[in-house]
Amino acid sequence: MMDLFSELFDMFEGMDMFSPQTVVQKDNRVCPVCGHTWSDFLRSGKFGCGECYKTFRAGAEQVIKQTQSNSVHAGKIPSKSSADIKAKRRLEELRKQLKDAVNKEDYESAAKLHAEIKAMEGKGIK
Numbered sequence: 629m630m631d632l633f634s635e636l637f638d639m640f641e642g643m644d645m646f647s648p649q650t651v652v653q654k655d656n657r658v659c660p661v662c663g664h665t666w667s668d669f670l671r672s673g674k675f676g677c678g679e680c681y682k683t684f685r686a687g688a689e690q691v692i693k694q695t696q697s698n699s700v701h702a703g704k705i706p707s708k709s710s711a712d713i714k715a716k717r718r719l720e721e722l723r724k725q726l727k728d729a730v731n732k733e734d735y736e737s738a739a740k741l742h743a744e745i746k747a748m749e750g751k752g753i754k
Contacts, residue, residue, distance in 0.1 A: 659683045715753045719745065 658665055664676030666684055675681060681688060722745050729738040 657683055712753075715748065719748050719753055722748070 659676055659680045660683070661679040662676035664680050666687055669675055669680070669684060669687075675684070675688075722741055726738055726741040726745065729735075729741060
């Protein structure tokens with residue numbers, strides 16, 4: 629996990645995408661756990677520990693937005709619990725769609741979405 633961005637940095641080596649002018653500077657911050665700095669991250673493309681993600685969050689989010697077309701970084705789903713997590717994500721999406729359908733007064737779509745949500749909840753998915 630520590631080398632999360634290293635392949636991305638290798639791909640864009642020589643480009644100004646990760647230059648100090650482009651990426652939010654956090655030079656004055658130091659990770660309280662490992663002592664890693666933002667400059668260390670820019671140089672290596674790696675964080676020193678898990679706490680670095682909290683310490684340098686704003687800059688890391690900007691790097692992710694610059695390198696990925698999707699601005700939301702969801703991560704991977706653990707294989708052992710993937711079905712449960714996928715079902716919960718699906719249920720969240722259905723609830724959002726239901727709210728949107730009701731707001732648009734599209735009651736036919738809302739009824740279908742409501743039925744699908746109730747079916748999933750009936751299977752124990754919360």
